[in-house]
Amino acid sequence: MQTLTVSDVDLVYPGHLDGAPISALKGVSLEVKSGDFVVALGASGCGKTTLLNLMAGFMAPSAGKITLGGRPVTGPGAERGVVFQKHALLPWLNIIDNVEFGLKLQGVDARTRRERAVKNLALVGLEDFHKQMIYHLSGGMQQRVGIARALTCDPAMLLMDEPMAALDALTRETVQELLLKIWQQTDKMYFFITHSVEEALFLGSRLIVMSPRPGRITHTYDLDFNRRFLAEGNSRAIKSSRDFIEMREEILGIIYGDERAGAKERLDA
Ligand SMILES: Nc1ncnc2c1ncn2[C@@H]1O[C@H](COP(=O)(O)OP(=O)(O)O)[C@@H](O)[C@H]1O
Numbered sequence: 001m002q003t004l005t006v007s008d009v010d011l012v013y014p015g016h017l018d019g020a021p022i023s024a025l026k027g028v029s030l031e032v033k034s035g036d037f038v039v040a041l042g043a044s045g046c047g048k049t050t051l052l053n054l055m056a057g058f059m060a061p062s063a064g065k066i067t068l069g070g071r072p073v074t075g076p077g078a079e080r081g082v083v084f085q086k087h088a089l090l091p092w093l094n095i096i097d098n099v100e101f102g103l104k105l106q107g108v109d110a111r112t113r114r115e116r117a118v119k120n121l122a123l124v125g126l127e128d129f130h131k132q133m134i135y136h137l138s139g140g141m142q143q144r145v146g147i148a149r150a151l152t153c154d155p156a157m158l159l160m161d162e163p164m165a166a167l168d169a170l171t172r173e174t175v176q177e178l179l180l181k182i183w184q185q186t187d188k189m190y191f192f193i194t195h196s197v198e199e200a201l202f203l204g205s206r207l208i209v210m211s212p213r214p215g216r217i218t219h220t221y222d223l224d225f226n227r228r229f230l231a232e233g234n235s236r237a238i239k240s241s242r243d244f245i246e247m248r249e250e251i252l253g254i255i256y257g258d259e260r261a262g263a264k265e266r267l268d269a
């Protein structure tokens with residue numbers, strides 16, 4: 001069992017030119033444990049990507065601290081895999097070579113690399129596509145390769161920044177379902193960003209809602225729609241159930257409030 005802890009974290013970006021510094025995160029605390037699927041949701045500019053980048057170790061907090069297994073996070077590490085919104089695959093390599101790439105950098109031998117890549121490509125349903133080139137793939141397949149690549153390094157944590165945002169609605173549902181099946185089979189920490197309320201409710205075992213200016217966590221919900229899907233197998237039935245819709249409307253109210261306030265602020269400026 002692993003735990004990533006974010007304790008009272010602030011992040012201030014220096015202002016552009018003569019502009020004032022931007023308080024992107026203020027007093028953010030969060031704990032993610034193995035088996036948790038934490039989803040962050042909020043209006044654009046509320047600091048979701050900043051929080052993920054801090055957890056990934058791409059930058060350091062201005063105040064507060066982040067630890068993994070009790071040790072401070074001081075930079076990126078193989079125990080934290082990142083899946084980006086736009087896949088970051090190497091177009092000159094085929095699927096399986098892309099999936100093995102991280103292990104190759106780590107110096108893992110060819111046979112072990114291949115075994116792990118084959119296993120994880122099967123997990124994302126791409127067992128028949130090992131030799132295909134990346135540019136031949138649909139957006140949904142590219143994201144599945146990105147997920148397989150992150151899983152192949154066997155990280156304790158998967159960090160995902162709006163990985164479904166560019167997918168069409170149908171593909172998005174398929175990849176959401178796939179992700180929950182992978183979650184069920186792997187005892188990892190998941191941190192997933194989205195601006196779709198429906199996606200957040202469906203995927204998360206915990207939902208954090210963030211608000212901008214300064215970015216902070218304003219609401220936390222424990223959810224079990226994902227477990228219901230894994231038990232029942234019908235995502236449409238869950239997404240159209242009464243309690244799902246009530247929750248969706250409640251959260252939309254919070255986020256629309258923030259979006260409207262932001263739009264008014266921009267108009268007034
Ligand atoms: N590199 C940066 N330099 C200055 N300001 C930034 C930088 N990155 C993000 N910001 C600002 O910090 C705030 C939070 O941004 P971000 O974390 O990208 O939010 P989100 O992912 O929720 O849309 C925004 O006001 C954004 O303009």
Ligand SMILES: [Mg+2]
Pocket residue numbers: 048049050
């Ligand atoms: Mg973002």
